[in-house]
Structures are given as structure tokens and as C-alpha cells.
Amino acid sequence: MRIKQKPEDFSVKESYRFDEVDSGRHRVYLMDKQKLSTFDAVTRLRDAFGLKPGAISYCGLKDKQGRTEQIIAVDGADVDMQEPDLRLKYLGRTDKPLSAANITSNRFSVTVRALQPESLGPLNVAAAEVNRLGVINYFDSQRxxxxxxxxxxxxxxxxxxxxxxxxxxxxxxxxxxxxxxxxxxxxxxxxxxxxxxxxxxxxxxxxxxxxxxxxxxxxxxxxxxxxxxDADYRAMLIFTYQSFLWNEGVRRYLQLMLPREHLFPMRYQAGTLLFHRDASPEVLRTLRDASFPLLAPNSTFSDPKVEEAVRWVLGREKLQLSDLQVPGAERRLYFKHEERPLLSFPHKLVVGRTQADELNRDDIKVNIAFTLPPGAYATLVIKRLFHFDYAEDSAETIRASQRPKLAEAEAAAAHEPSSRRGPPRRDADGARASSRSAPGTETRRRSSGDRDTRAPAGNRDARGAGAPGRRRTGPREVELLEPASGRARTLAAKAPAPAKAAEPAAPLGFRERQRQRKDARSAARAETEAKRAAKAKPAKSRKK
Known part of the structure; x- marks a missing residue:
């Protein structure tokens, strides 16, 4: 199975509320973004409009790998952004910044690809288990x-x-x-x-x-x-470690509450998670009402098993509760105690009809839609539903998936005429983009507001060229990355050697096929004109 092959495969819409105040100093916008983290989107807006750190508030962080809608509030400034991967819609004003209290739920729509027909039986069983048992409310790999x-x-x-x-x-x-x-x-x-x-x-x-x-x-x-x-990013660094301690503590708590045969493991970025496939009615009632703390020096426990699990995880980390503080910055960088529900229950869980997967030949796809409370991870629901078929991508897998993009970039740079060749562009993942984008990943020149992408004045030479690594010293050159080492090398545009394009991992989309046909027709016309010119030249010489 595969998810997030296209931005549209993972969609989330935030349900929100805020008190509208006509004279409020905070402008509220609906932010529609794709292939951008919330941090990246906020940073782009802040740089484009010269806003101070902390001027933009939001309710929570949304996944980078997908298309998401969430509200943001800008303190004391009117902004507008209408770019392919980042759009704003003005909603009104309020008199205070946004926080987690302004979000009520998130509605997810996830397309799961590369499935086999025999996956449908286990999927239906897993959906029934999720509706009855819920999903352990872990923090997932993106954290x-x-x-x-x-x-x-x-x-x-x-x-x-x-x-x-x-x-x-x-x-x-x-x-x-x-x-x-x-x-x-x-x-x-x-x-x-x-x-x-x-x-x-x-x-x-x-x-x-x-x-x-x-x-x-x-x-x-x-x-x-x-x-x-940035203060929000500093707080996230603390929260990331708190999240890991929470996951490890809950894993141990489940081992204390349930027999081994009722649990099964799944790998994720920070180790292994345990999920339950069954529970007695009494234990299930306990789990439904249970919470587990995000740890801080002042954390206290009323459940002996929770306390035992906490002591176990802190012992593994060679820490005590009193160690969860930053010496010299206790008031600015700190661990805050918070109770987090142990289970999350997807509401309005809908498993759609299967369809042919246009990106993975001979496979099928299915859409899963559901609603989650704030802070719960949709990817965990998908992993739980497809636990029989899911495997976490390793670093080697991720590197392998990046190589075709780099190979395509090299091939495009080698074949493109030097008069049209410009500085290397990047797609939404940050990978080098080819001159013709794949469907759904159109590139464009950045607007004048995108200041972070322009070289500082001090990095330009007398002719207005970019940074020293990109100066023109002869034939036009294009800087490329070697897939394995990541080191930069230079590919000269003068008499480029034909590069063998990487074999596509999936069937081409409609728009890409149309571009290829158009290119083929153009090449055929050029070849025909060249032959006519070659025939006409000898005839003209004989006439003279």
C-alpha cells in the first residue's frame, strides 16, 4: 500500500470557530496549502510581508505531504497570497490570537493506493475493530x-x-x-x-x-x-521529546493492561508502537476513559499503572521528572504537563468503493474518509486499518525514491537548449525540478514578495549574477546534485551529452502525455524543415 503519492491523496479540512470582532487587530484567513508544512507556510508569509516573529498565530500543525486547509490570524496587517501551493481567503477579524481552542475537529480524505483485491477482506475486519476499539492516540512519524x-x-x-x-x-x-x-x-x-x-x-x-x-x-x-x-519552533523541539516519552509510556501501559495476544507491533520513525486488536469489556471501558500525561517536573499520577509506566520510560532514558527542565532558561523553555486521551475514535468512518489505480498499474485504490478530534493523527488511523499491509519507509527507500527525480533533472538539463536554460528549479519537495513538471506539480516564477528565495545584494557580482557558486564564467552552466553523495557538480550546456532518462515509476498522466505528443510533433516538423532546406540548397547552387 502507498499513501501521499499525490498532494490530493491526503486532504484535511479544519473545522474551526472564532469570535468575530469588526474592530479586532487580528485578521483571520483560511490558508489552503499543499506540499508545505505549517511552519514553512507561515515563514513564507512572514518574509513576504515583513512581519515580526509571532505575528501569525494558528490552531495547530498540519501535515506537509498533502493538501490542507486551516485558519491563521495575522496581527495588525492585511496580507494576501495567491500562489499554486499557498492561498489565503479572508474570513474576518478577531481581538486575540488563535490557539488550539479555536479548532473543533479535522475532516480527512485519504486515498490509499497500490492495493491488491485480497486486501479488501482484512480491511473490512480492521474497520470493524477501529469502530469498536478506537485507535491508540500516539504521535506519529511526522512528529x-x-x-x-x-x-x-x-x-x-x-x-x-x-x-x-x-x-x-x-x-x-x-x-x-x-x-x-x-x-x-x-x-x-x-x-x-x-x-x-x-x-x-x-x-x-x-x-x-x-x-x-x-x-x-x-x-x-x-x-x-x-x-x-523562532519561539514556536523552540517549543516544538521540547514537545517532540515529550511526544516520544508519551509514546513509550503508553506502549508500556498497554503491556501492563492487556495480554500479549491482544497486541501487535508496528514500526514507526522513533521505534515501535503497540496497537490492540481486542480487549475485554472491562479493560475497554478503562481505556476509553483513560488519559496519559505529557510529562513535566510537576506531573502527578492517580493510576498506579500509569505511574509504573512513567517510571519505566524515564528509567530507560536515565532521567527523573525533576530533570525535565532547561537549566538557565526555565521560564522560556519548559516542559508543560498536559493530559492526552489514550484513545481516539474516528467519526463518520467511510470506506469508499475500489477503483483502478492510475498511478500503479494492475493495482487498485480506495478512499478512506473520517473525522478526528484536534491533535489526533490521520496517518495512524490509516496504518491501523491497513496494518496487514503497511511498512514504514526506511531511509534507503526514501533515497531510492529521490533518485528518479534527480535523474529526470539531469536529463532535462542536458537536452534543454542553453538559451532557455535558467537556474535550477525545485519542486515542492525541494528536489531539483525538470523543465516540464509532472502533473499536479506545476512550477512558476516566484513573486516579488517571496524575498527568502532571492540572493542578498552582497551575494551578487557587478553583472547582477547570483551567489559565487552560480556565476557565469563561460558557457552557461547548470548546477546539479549527485544522487548518492549530494555533492554539487556542474553540467556544461555546451555540446551536452545525451542523458538516459530514468524509467518512470508509474504511468504518465494525461497532461504529461499531451506534452510529449506536442514535443514529438515539434521535433518531426523541425526534422522535415531541415530535410527540405538541405534539398533546396543544392538546387539553388545548380541554378546559379
Whole structure:
């Protein structure tokens, strides 16, 4: 099975409420985004309109890999954004920032692909189990992107008081899975750590400007520099580790509550999760009403089994409750106690009719729709429904999926005429984009408001070229990434060698087929005209 092959495959719409106040200073917008995290979308808006950190509030974080709708509030400014991957619709005004209290539920529509007909029987059984038993309300893999990208739990560095390690993991630890320019910036600071006056030869360094200014002013004060990171992102680093402790504690709690034969494991980004496939009526009533705490130094427990599970997970981490604080920044970086329901129950769960999968030949697809309360993960519901067929993508799988995109980019760059070739573009994933986008991933020139993508004035030469790595010193050159190493290499446009295009992983869409037919017709016309010109030239010479 596969999910999120296309942005439309994963759709979420936020149900919300806010008190409309005509004279309120906060403008409320419905934000429609795709292939963008909430952090990325908010950062783009803030940079485009010159807003201060914290000027944009929202109810919660939405998945990057999909198309999502959520509300945001902008403090004291009118904004507008109408781009293919980010659109705003004005809703009204309110007198206070948005928070989690403004969201009531989320409605999900998920297309599950690459299925076999024999999957339908187990799916119906799993749907009945989910309706009766619910789904364990874990935090899913997308909460732990720092682990996927090799940064680890930065909150653990903060707890130890090692603020240099925390800052290094934040801005100087590039991911081998990251194809965006941010990975190059991280690699630069990894090589130049401590040389804070070093000139970064890449665009997109705006997010680190405040941190670098602090380090230049006070080079040894890493806590002060760390506090220049966006406050919402700092809080997320703490919450990520809290989420891991919650998952591990709940896993142990289930082992104390249920016999082994009623549980089954599933791998995820941070380890292994346990789900229940059955429970006695008494245990099920207990689980329905149970909650498990997000841990903080002041956490207390009324259930002995909850307390036992907490002690078990803290023992594995070699911590005590009193250790869950950041020395020297207790009032600005802190763990907050919160009770989280143990189970979530998808409402209005609908399993659609099966259809032929146009992206995976000989397979079928099915749409699953349901509503979840705030904070619950739709991907966990999908994993629970298809537990018999689901496998978490490994780092090797992700790298393998990126190679065709890079191969297509190289092929397009080699064949495209040098007069049309411009700086390498990126798709919504950050991968290098070909000159012709695949269906549903159209690219465009960025508007003047997208300031974060333009090179600073100091990075331009006298002719207006970009950063030093992109200056023109002869024939036009295109910078490409080597798929395996991620190192940059240069492909000259002069007499390019034909590159073998990567074999597509799925059948081409309608629009791509139309483009190929158009290109073929154009090539045929050009060849015919060339032959006519070749025949006409000797005849003209004989006439003379």
C-alpha cells in the first residue's frame, strides 16, 4: 500500500470557530496549502510581508505531504497570497490570537493506493475493530522529523545544558535525505563552525540571521543564540521529546493492561508502537476513559499503572521528572504537563468503493474518509486499518525514491537548449525540478514578495549574477546534485551529452502525455524543415 503519492491523496479540512470582532487587530484567513508544512507556510508569509516573529498565530500543525486547509490570524496587517501551493481567503477579524481552542475537529480524505483485491477482506475486519476499539492516540512519524534527518532529540541536549550541541544539531547537521538548499547551508556551517563572520555562498540564510548576529556579538553564549530561534519552533523541539516519552509510556501501559495476544507491533520513525486488536469489556471501558500525561517536573499520577509506566520510560532514558527542565532558561523553555486521551475514535468512518489505480498499474485504490478530534493523527488511523499491509519507509527507500527525480533533472538539463536554460528549479519537495513538471506539480516564477528565495545584494557580482557558486564564467552552466553523495557538480550546456532518462515509476498522466505528443510533433516538423532546406540548397547552387 502507498499513501501521499499525490498532494490530493491526503486532504484535511479544519473545522474551526472564532469570535468575530469588526474592530479586532487580528485578521483571520483560511490558508489552503499543499506540499508545505505549517511552519514553512507561515515563514513564507512572514518574509513576504515583513512581519515580526509571532505575528501569525494558528490552531495547530498540519501535515506537509498533502493538501490542507486551516485558519491563521495575522496581527495588525492585511496580507494576501495567491500562489499554486499557498492561498489565503479572508474570513474576518478577531481581538486575540488563535490557539488550539479555536479548532473543533479535522475532516480527512485519504486515498490509499497500490492495493491488491485480497486486501479488501482484512480491511473490512480492521474497520470493524477501529469502530469498536478506537485507535491508540500516539504521535506519529511526522512528529519526529528530527530523527529522520539525523538531528536527534535536541531537547535532550537542552536538558543536559549543552547548548552548543543543541545549536549545532539545529543549524549544522545536514540531512542526507534533504535536497533543499537548507542542507547546503547546514553543511557550510558544519565545516565553518565557530567562524561566524564566514560568508555563506548560498541563498536562503535568512532563517539563521538572528542566530548568527547573536553569535557574532557574543560568540560563547550559545544559549543566547539558541533563544533567537523562532519561539514556536523552540517549543516544538521540547514537545517532540515529550511526544516520544508519551509514546513509550503508553506502549508500556498497554503491556501492563492487556495480554500479549491482544497486541501487535508496528514500526514507526522513533521505534515501535503497540496497537490492540481486542480487549475485554472491562479493560475497554478503562481505556476509553483513560488519559496519559505529557510529562513535566510537576506531573502527578492517580493510576498506579500509569505511574509504573512513567517510571519505566524515564528509567530507560536515565532521567527523573525533576530533570525535565532547561537549566538557565526555565521560564522560556519548559516542559508543560498536559493530559492526552489514550484513545481516539474516528467519526463518520467511510470506506469508499475500489477503483483502478492510475498511478500503479494492475493495482487498485480506495478512499478512506473520517473525522478526528484536534491533535489526533490521520496517518495512524490509516496504518491501523491497513496494518496487514503497511511498512514504514526506511531511509534507503526514501533515497531510492529521490533518485528518479534527480535523474529526470539531469536529463532535462542536458537536452534543454542553453538559451532557455535558467537556474535550477525545485519542486515542492525541494528536489531539483525538470523543465516540464509532472502533473499536479506545476512550477512558476516566484513573486516579488517571496524575498527568502532571492540572493542578498552582497551575494551578487557587478553583472547582477547570483551567489559565487552560480556565476557565469563561460558557457552557461547548470548546477546539479549527485544522487548518492549530494555533492554539487556542474553540467556544461555546451555540446551536452545525451542523458538516459530514468524509467518512470508509474504511468504518465494525461497532461504529461499531451506534452510529449506536442514535443514529438515539434521535433518531426523541425526534422522535415531541415530535410527540405538541405534539398533546396543544392538546387539553388545548380541554378546559379
Amino acid at each position: 519526529f522529523g528530527s530523527l529522520k534527518h539525523g538531528q536527534g532529540f535536541i531537547a535532550k541536549d537542552l536538558i543536559r545544558g549543552d547548548f552548543e550541541a543543541a545549536l549545532h544539531n539545529y543549524m549544522a547537521k545536514p540531512s542526507e535525505l534533504d535536497r533543499t538548499e537548507d542542507a547546503k547551508i547546514k553543511a557550510f556551517w558544519k565545516e565553518n563552525w565557530g567562524r561566524w563572520d564566514a560568508r555563506v555562498p548560498y541563498e536562503g540564510t535568512r532563517k539563521y540571521h538572528r542566530v548568527l548576529k547573536s553569535l557574532r556579538d557574543q560568540p560563547g553564549d550559545y544559549l543566547r543564540a539558541f533563544m533567537q530561534i
